[in-house]
């Protein structure tokens with residue numbers, strides 16, 4: 001602290017007097033008070049007897065200050081590796097028996113949906129989604145992703161109808177999960193036409209059936225408009241796998 005004060009005050013002292021060499025004598029009486037002479041200005045004062053000022057830090061040192069405020073917390077460290085899995089728990093108790101089933105109950109599943117907007121192929125495959133519902137029993141057909149989800153295992157009938165776009169290709173598949181089952185295809189033509197495809201599929205619980213538009217290798221499209229529904233997708237259960245279904 002004191003040292004800093006000295007360094008700061010010296011340049012102003014030097015500035016008060018003319019250049020060092022000619023004024024050597026007239027400056028002598030301006031010799032700073034003892035203590036602040038610890039560091040003679042650069043050049044010209046080397047003849048002044050060396051005064052060593054020793055600053056005893058122990059004296060300068062004040063009392064211990066108050067404890068500062070707590071700092072803001074540091075950033076969170078990296079996540080550690082997962083721990084090892086714990087021991088297997090004990091076996092639970094047997095649950096209660098369910099209510100007796102209804103032997104006469106018949107399960108149904110049926111949907112019929114349509115689309116009023118045309119669709120062109122993109123760079124990647126896309127599901128044909130629908131905007132019009134004719135029938136959708138228990139919402140087995142998901143209008144958001146365009147996929148029928150099997151809630152009742154069994155044999156189903158599916159059918160898709162589209163209208164082609166003149167001078168464009170039409171290229172769709174009926175999909176069972178991620179596997180193509182049947183195609184709807186039409187070459188580019190100056191005459192647009194209705195095209196359809198049907199198939200029966202054996203479905204298990206949670207299997208999905210949907211219509212996929214092929215990706216744009218050659219531009220392909222299906223046509224529809226606001227006035228009429230040109231595109232439909234239909235499906236229904238013919239026979240459940242389990243007796244009583």
Ligand SMILES: *[C@@H]1O[C@H](CO)[C@@H](O)[C@H](O)[C@H]1NC(C)=O
Nearest residue numbers: 054055056057058059060061
């Ligand atoms: C500095 O000052 C303290 C307190 O007056 C004294 O005890 C100590 O001996 C001094 N240290 C030196 C090196 O003079």
Ligand SMILES: *[C@@H]1O[C@H](CO)[C@@H](O)[C@H](O)[C@H]1NC(C)=O
Nearest residue numbers: 176177178204205206207208
């Ligand atoms: C179809 O996908 C569903 C959901 O991922 C899965 O549960 C089912 O086993 C799949 N079925 C077939 C035939 O791959």
